Amino acid sequence: MNDPSADRGRMLIYCPDRRGVVAAVSAFLFQRSGNLLDMDQHTDPTEGRFFMRVEFELPSLPERLPALEKEFAQLASEFSMTWRMTLAQPRKRVAIFVSKQDHCLTELLWRWKAGELRAEVPLVISNHEDLRGTVESYGIRFEHVPCTAATRDAAEARQSELLGTGVDLIILARYMQILSPGFVARWPERIINIHHSFLPAFAGANPYAQAYQRGVKLIGATAHYVTGELDAGPIIDQGVERVGHRDDVEDLKRIGRHIERVVLARAVAWHLEDRVLVHANRTVVFT
Amino acid sequence: MNDPSADRGRMLIYCPDRRGVVAAVSAFLFQRSGNLLDMDQHTDPTEGRFFMRVEFELPSLPERLPALEKEFAQLASEFSMTWRMTLAQPRKRVAIFVSKQDHCLTELLWRWKAGELRAEVPLVISNHEDLRGTVESYGIRFEHVPCTAATRDAAEARQSELLGTGVDLIILARYMQILSPGFVARWPERIINIHHSFLPAFAGANPYAQAYQRGVKLIGATAHYVTGELDAGPIIDQGVERVGHRDDVEDLKRIGRHIERVVLARAVAWHLEDRVLVHANRTVVFT
Amino acid sequence: MNDPSADRGRMLIYCPDRRGVVAAVSAFLFQRSGNLLDMDQHTDPTEGRFFMRVEFELPSLPERLPALEKEFAQLASEFSMTWRMTLAQPRKRVAIFVSKQDHCLTELLWRWKAGELRAEVPLVISNHEDLRGTVESYGIRFEHVPCTAATRDAAEARQSELLGTGVDLIILARYMQILSPGFVARWPERIINIHHSFLPAFAGANPYAQAYQRGVKLIGATAHYVTGELDAGPIIDQGVERVGHRDDVEDLKRIGRHIERVVLARAVAWHLEDRVLVHANRTVVFT
């Protein structure tokens, strides 16, 4: 559970399938004294697509990264790759948006404190004051930015100011406001939301009431990247639990809370470890 | 795993909540020398509804049933009950409708032969000849009734003739035709279908292709009673399995088949044991 | 999610199977103006045993309870019942024992604060100071009682003094000490422990290391009542998660922590709602 070494790096690669990609990438790293720690590669023969995640160690990686990226760009161009190379250290910087409900927030902060979520959490933003105490008890800065449909523009301006340039990921931990398309567009594949249903079932408002009304026997939650279209972004993870006739809408909410916090925490951990690759509004999750 | 005794009976009761229902029902049975074996009762305080299932033994039940029903009707009327009283023996008579796929059919027949599905299976009807051999190897009658959109009326007339009056339940074990509203109306809460998705997600055709396209992380199946509205009847059971980026549409179909056969077989077993009560397009399943 | 009314009561009944038990019990309550809210009854025909849980409302129950118990004792004697009648209010009083790990404690306190665990928590006792801050941030009294094998007698004397007579249940939330048989004997079916394996596999110390060594594909946790024999008390609940070759012992511990906290919290909730009946070192859990 120790933090990975400073020389640990990761690559996520997507390209049209062609012979020799793995050989080229592994030779590239080997020739630069890299050691592969974990490689997961998959070719989709039907659609002719190639996906790969590599975790490696390479001496003095932080200093050499810019040069490596430049050199790799040539190879990448040859194979028409979409790719990124990241450092496992320093940790990614995460801002959490919440409203009044604390279950997802508490789960994230507990896992963060336990060393399971390897991130920095410089900031929690809420449209309510309710969770200030919880957040500050973890030594984390809490900012109250009131937000209604009418004041959304001003609120988002303030949020953007607070986020500045030092944040890598925004987590919507049951933040009950809809972000503007403009805001979302500035954070592509960098906003994770937890929707309280098994999408695409019960998109939109009050999914538990919808689920109760339909009489489903399993309820779920879905963690996804936020895109311009509501509840339609790439799905990262989903979970379900069995429910029965003894469970009323309040019980579904209670059971749902436990699914939500597990699913969101898992999706966030995968993102932080560069395990998620988005292609055609779907995710490839290397686990 | 022995069949229950001939004196075993069951009651399913729904009524507005009122004090004294359990006392009245249990006294009714006790005064007639009945012994309660399993009672499951639930009151929904929000909506003021009372649900109960009772399994009991009562000497000479088969002979006494008509009289008992008549006596119970008085008590039922007093409490505004919707109710039914059934014998655990003889076994219910089930007809299975199939097309070309055998996985649900084989599962049902294997469980039937193993003594897990306590039913008689006098008849399998198919719009194709493919599964005749499988069905007849179990000693069960197979009838081929070709059916297209154009010939549905004639086909349903023939099906009704074959079913006659001696069938209690129709199972659509991946029968790929849509039944007419008129046919469905004659079998209220007596047709069980398996839909190959986690309803209400991906209703209609090609749910696995839809699921692949949306990039879901769990796929499912749903067993439900058939009503006039396609894929919208009361849900009896649902199941899901995790899928990933290595799974293409064919893999989803393969994984889905295993979910379908388990979910359908479980729903059918619950129906055969009189565990399912329908109210307001939802089921109460006493398990 | 509101607390039940003051007039809500529960009965747990075990007796040899005999005709008329349900009728007798429901008539008993009905004649005293009780209303049955939830009744779950099961007869084990093989071993001839009868189990029942009843949840009911009865006017002025708190005042009438002593008289009711006296009256019911006659009926109970007639049927050779083992039974108890409890009030849903006031909440049960729970003491939590912990060592240094906070995951089970935090889960319990979060659920308690969220209104999901309907209990009073007057006291947390630990053999270490580490979790004082966490506990006190919830406004709960924290007592440090150092304990080693050598000082166990003195420690247990101090613990007993702190518990006094006002505690209904002790939860061992990863309390890493073994309680003496004498201490355990004073709290029959009133101490719940979480063992970090799928019992009876890997009883004793270091279960995750044992599980890793054996190469199991699922790891688990077990909540059980504590008896004089280590890790052998009646099991209340168990859970498992899938693990793989990428998981080392530290990963198993991390994954196991999440199973432990869910399983322990669920078992405690069932106990608090009087859903657990112990017979022949096994539990009947009415859910």
Place this chain on the structure above:
Amino acid sequence: MNDPSADRGRMLIYCPDRRGVVAAVSAFLFQRSGNLLDMDQHTDPTEGRFFMRVEFELPSLPERLPALEKEFAQLASEFSMTWRMTLAQPRKRVAIFVSKQDHCLTELLWRWKAGELRAEVPLVISNHEDLRGTVESYGIRFEHVPCTAATRDAAEARQSELLGTGVDLIILARYMQILSPGFVARWPERIINIHHSFLPAFAGANPYAQAYQRGVKLIGATAHYVTGELDAGPIIDQGVERVGHRDDVEDLKRIGRHIERVVLARAVAWHLEDRVLVHANRTVVFT
């Protein structure tokens, strides 16, 4: 669901961790015109072990395999590899041993007929005649080899004669006899057994009765390679289902049967696809 092409091959590699293994292997294949389809590699940093599975296509692989193996042996020696290179075609040849229970056998044969288990099944051997009809209805040879403790040597001699040299894998599909150490030693990592409990809990006889006695809340099944020590071989897969107080020993057996057939079929599929690598009595399963 089509069979893989004749030029499809697989490699399973285990060696002490050293820089450059992936680069060497992928270059080896690339230089011989191989195309990597699926590569899954993992380094265990704690124990310094390297594991890899590669699925690839290489022109004229069947003809070139012996030469390739010879060439690869040099590279393997350099890295101290334990390894094997296999053809995805032709299918592996499987013999199934059964006694009287048909659930595991039927599941395997159904999946085989459905194209999910890519194997040839030349032979089923049983110590009873009961399942001859089932087996022969699939067009598969059935051989009755009576076997008791007293006649085991003769029986195993006859079994070995029937197996000859043309079988790659033996599946014990609820074969209720214990094989001799000598027999087992001739089939290292080539006999898969299904044990009807969640090992290591309830090894030995009557695991469901043991589970009932202990009052567990989940029951399970374990597929493992057979070794000289009973129920102690490397675990390939495990599964569990929830059980409750309404389930008696017969119910546990019934529920268990469904776990057994799923777990065994999954383990067999993984073996057939060369996804299982054994090291230190544990398996690495590349899924």
